[in-house]
Amino acid sequence: MITRDDVAKHAGVSPATVSNVLNGSKYVSSELVSRVEQAIIELGYIPNRAAKSLASKKTDHVGILVPTLSNPYYGTIAEGMESIARHHGYIVSLIMAEGSTDQYISRIIERQLDGVFLSDFNFGLTNKQLLHMKNKGVHFIIGGDSSRSDSTSATLSGPRITVNYENSIYELLMYLKKIGHRRIAFLSGNDPLITEARQTLFLKWSHELGFDDDPDLVVSGTPPYMTLAEDGYRDTKRLLSIRKNFTAIITLNDLMAFGAMKAIREEGLHIPEDISVIGFDNIYLSETACPPLTTIHIPKYEIGQIAMKLLLEMIDGEDVQSVKLESTLILRDSVAPVKKG
Amino acid sequence: MITRDDVAKHAGVSPATVSNVLNGSKYVSSELVSRVEQAIIELGYIPNRAAKSLASKKTDHVGILVPTLSNPYYGTIAEGMESIARHHGYIVSLIMAEGSTDQYISRIIERQLDGVFLSDFNFGLTNKQLLHMKNKGVHFIIGGDSSRSDSTSATLSGPRITVNYENSIYELLMYLKKIGHRRIAFLSGNDPLITEARQTLFLKWSHELGFDDDPDLVVSGTPPYMTLAEDGYRDTKRLLSIRKNFTAIITLNDLMAFGAMKAIREEGLHIPEDISVIGFDNIYLSETACPPLTTIHIPKYEIGQIAMKLLLEMIDGEDVQSVKLESTLILRDSVAPVKKG
DNA sequence: GTGAAAGCGCTAACAA
DNA sequence: TTGTTAGCGCTTTCAC
Numbered sequence: 001m002i003t004r005d006d007v008a009k010h011a012g013v014s015p016a017t018v019s020n021v022l023n024g025s026k027y028v029s030s031e032l033v034s035r036v037e038q039a040i041i042e043l044g045y046i047p048n049r050a051a052k053s054l055a056s057k058k059t060d061h062v063g064i065l066v067p068t069l070s071n072p073y074y075g076t077i078a079e080g081m082e083s084i085a086r087h088h089g090y091i092v093s094l095i096m097a098e099g100s101t102d103q104y105i106s107r108i109i110e111r112q113l114d115g116v117f118l119s120d121f122n123f124g125l126t127n128k129q130l131l132h133m134k135n136k137g138v139h140f141i142i143g144g145d146s147s148r149s150d151s152t153s154a155t156l157s158g159p160r161i162t163v164n165y166e167n168s169i170y171e172l173l174m175y176l177k178k179i180g181h182r183r184i185a186f187l188s189g190n191d192p193l194i195t196e197a198r199q200t201l202f203l204k205w206s207h208e209l210g211f212d213d214d215p216d217l218v219v220s221g222t223p224p225y226m227t228l229a230e231d232g233y234r235d236t237k238r239l240l241s242i243r244k245n246f247t248a249i250i251t252l253n254d255l256m257a258f259g260a261m262k263a264i265r266e267e268g269l270h271i272p273e274d275i276s277v278i279g280f281d282n283i284y285l286s287e288t289a290c291p292p293l294t295t296i297h298i299p300k301y302e303i304g305q306i307a308m309k310l311l312l313e314m315i316d317g318e319d320v321q322s323v324k325l326e327s328t329l330i331l332r333d334s335v336a337p338v339k340k341g
Numbered sequence: 342m343i344t345r346d347d348v349a350k351h352a353g354v355s356p357a358t359v360s361n362v363l364n365g366s367k368y369v370s371s372e373l374v375s376r377v378e379q380a381i382i383e384l385g386y387i388p389n390r391a392a393k394s395l396a397s398k399k400t401d402h403v404g405i406l407v408p409t410l411s412n413p414y415y416g417t418i419a420e421g422m423e424s425i426a427r428h429h430g431y432i433v434s435l436i437m438a439e440g441s442t443d444q445y446i447s448r449i450i451e452r453q454l455d456g457v458f459l460s461d462f463n464f465g466l467t468n469k470q471l472l473h474m475k476n477k478g479v480h481f482i483i484g485g486d487s488s489r490s491d492s493t494s495a496t497l498s499g500p501r502i503t504v505n506y507e508n509s510i511y512e513l514l515m516y517l518k519k520i521g522h523r524r525i526a527f528l529s530g531n532d533p534l535i536t537e538a539r540q541t542l543f544l545k546w547s548h549e550l551g552f553d554d555d556p557d558l559v560v561s562g563t564p565p566y567m568t569l570a571e572d573g574y575r576d577t578k579r580l581l582s583i584r585k586n587f588t589a590i591i592t593l594n595d596l597m598a599f600g601a602m603k604a605i606r607e608e609g610l611h612i613p614e615d616i617s618v619i620g621f622d623n624i625y626l627s628e629t630a631c632p633p634l635t636t637i638h639i640p641k642y643e644i645g646q647i648a649m650k651l652l653l654e655m656i657d658g659e660d661v662q663s664v665k666l667e668s669t670l671i672l673r674d675s676v677a678p679v680k681k682g
Numbered sequence: 683g684t685g686a687a688a689g690c691g692c693t694a695a696c697a698a
Numbered sequence: 699t700t701g702t703t704a705g706c707g708c709t710t711t712c713a714c
Contacts, residue, residue, distance in 0.1 A: 046447070046450055046451050046477075047451065048395070048453065049451060049452055049453060050391050050392075050394035050395040050400065050453065051391075051395050053391035053394075054389070054391040054392050054395050059391065061434075068416075068420070069410065069413065069416030069417065069419055069420050070413055070416060070417060070420070070625055071413070072410065072411055072412070072413050072416065074416075075409075075410030075411060075413065075415075075416045076410065076411060078410055078435060079409070079410050079411070079437065082435050082437050083437070083439070086437070086439070086440075086448070091434045091435075091436075091448065091452055092434060092435050093402075093432045093433060093434045093435070094419060094423055094432075094433050094434070094435055095432075096420065096423050096424070096427070098424070098427070099427075106387070107427070107432065109387055110387050110388065110390060111390055111432055112389065112390060112391065136387070228625075229625065229626060229628075229629045233629070255626075258626060258629040259629055261629070261631065262628075262629045262631075262633075265631065284411055284569075284570065285570060285596075285599060285626060287570070287603075288570045288574070288599040288600055288602070288603045289631070290602065290603070290606065290630070290631035292603075
């Protein structure tokens with residue numbers, strides 16, 4: 001292995017000088033700079049990260065905590081994060097939220113990651129655990145928009161990246177009202193104890209706009225509270241079987257919407273003529289769905305990018321403020337006016 | 342920061358003994374083991390990876406090189422890989438195949454990753470680059486099934502994980518023939534210079550089974566040779582516009598199939614009555630497509646798991662053989678007999 | 683402006 | 699069975 005000392009010897013300078021030209025930490029005469037650079041190329045020298053980390057107490061290594069990668073939603077966020085990380089010499093590791101929260105917190109701390117993006121809110125982490133990470137020098141940004149109202153944990157504290165759905169949901173419901181919808185179902189997929197932001201806003205505006213207030217139309221998930229297509233499928237099937245005569249259904253995300261659409265088609269009903277379907281996220285497959293899915297766009301790639309940028313700032317010792325992004329209503333063909341009669 | 346020496350002092354043993362109980366590398370009396378374990382808990386000691394890496398020349402850090410995470414195909418492979426890695430104390434980093442090949446090769450080497458899974462074949466890597474990685478102590482497994490026949494590189498050498506499509510494609514084509522199809526289109530999405538395994542096998546069996554041999558029905562992609570839904574959409578639109586009267590279309594992957602379906606619907610044609618559609622991969626959304634997509638299942642999660650297992654073996658100094666998995670034809674509703682008349 | 687040297691926390695001989 | 703110790707390759711003062 002070629003080490004920094006080899007380069008120093010080859011260039012006829014001291015090891016420290018090699019470090020200095022490499023890190024730009026001190027001024028080095030252009031004479032020596034070029035000699036060192038020459039030596040680096042000739043020897044094919046690549047610095048040893050482990051040694052660097054050990055000495056500098058920085059790993060240039062961050063993580064993204066995700067519940068799954070089957071949902072391209074998280075994949076896109078990860079891509080955004082990586083795109084920024086790469087340009088700053090950072091590498092992004094995948095931390096799957098599997099096992100107990102303590103287990104994946106340990107994995108993060110043990111690696112001395114410089115930072116981690118908690119891409120979703122509902123990992124069941126506690127403030128105590130977050131504090132523990134912080135004390136261990138791991139910076140973090142909290143994504144996702146849920147606000148847990150269960151007893152397990154109060155609102156987590158730390159810089160957040162959130163999305164403001166308020167306008168989009170209002171716009172959506174106004175639109176649905178205008179085209180005649182009165183009974184709208186909402187599939188949350190989540191634990192009934194968790195008050196999810198999307199659901200909360202739906203309920204609020206739904207109430208204010210005078211939609212039918214049938215609690216049966218708001219469906220929580222079943223353990224383990226996944227929000228995949230199969231979950232949307234199952235919950236929609238159940239909802240259809242109890243004949244609630246809703247004319248539109250909103251699901252927590254696009255994946256669940258795909259499942260809902262399948263269930264609706266299987267019952268011999270038509271989308272959007274019989275039932276309109278609306279998702280959340282605007283994953284890129286929602287456009288090629290059949291019919292193309294009306295959904296609320298979340299700037300996923302940007303979320304990943306911003307998360308990484310904030311992390312970089314925090315690592316630099318800067319104070320970081322929470323960031324709020326806006327969602328956008330995307331109208332496609334899965335929504336139509338209620339049939340007359 | 343709590344170090345190993347602190348633990349040693351606290352437990353009244355030598356630092357080496359702490360290492361030994363931590364790594365199980367040597368026998369330690371149960372008396373000392375419990376004293377050390379106690380101290381570790383009391384102090385909340387977490388070993389420093391950087392120091393460990395520096396001393397052991399192992400990072401317990403691997404990577405997965407992927408072209409994109411918008412396609413859940415790669416997400417699922419990454420999940421499989423991570424599931425095994427985690428249980429062996431490894432962490433998986435995301436290496437996006439962006440920039441030049443030299444750039445991401447450097448990123449891998451510089452991090453001294455113990456290993457990397459090249460999830461797809463067509464990254465444009467050369468044998469020389471692979472050799473370079475190997476010499477730097479980075480083990481690798483090659484996934485994907487393409488066989489480049491262009492001048493850039495001959496077949497890459499190294500342990501592979503491949504999927505045998507032969508049977509599935511034969512089975513598919515036999516089935517299509519039986520139900521009356523004679524003109525079948527194939528969207529490769531790729532560079533025409535790249536002879537892709539899926540395409541090659543299609544051509545071979547297509548020829549042997551006596552399907553119409555119209556070269557216009559085999560469509561290459563356009564730079565930058567992506568295989569996303571929009572690419573399938575665009576190529577199908579073009580194909581439909583030149584009125585080739587095909588009755589079935591096979592696309593390189595499910596994503597392209599989704600795009601193809603959209604294009605077909607937009608032309609006012611019906612799936613499967615007018616045109617049957619078949620994909621590859623069996624990503625989990627293919628089941629909720631409309632109609633549910635007939636496709637060839639690739640064991641994605643298993644590929645990730647096996648890749649990681651092979652990597653672990655290589656890191657252990659074992660000789661590793663290439664692995665060949667079988668694909669499976671999944672019949673769903675996007676295929677139907679050709680209409681009479 | 684440049685270099686010498688003391689760590690960073692751990693592994694892995696080798697001693698005891 | 700347990701302990702001692704010499705590195706691993708780099709950062710970072712602090713002299714020169």
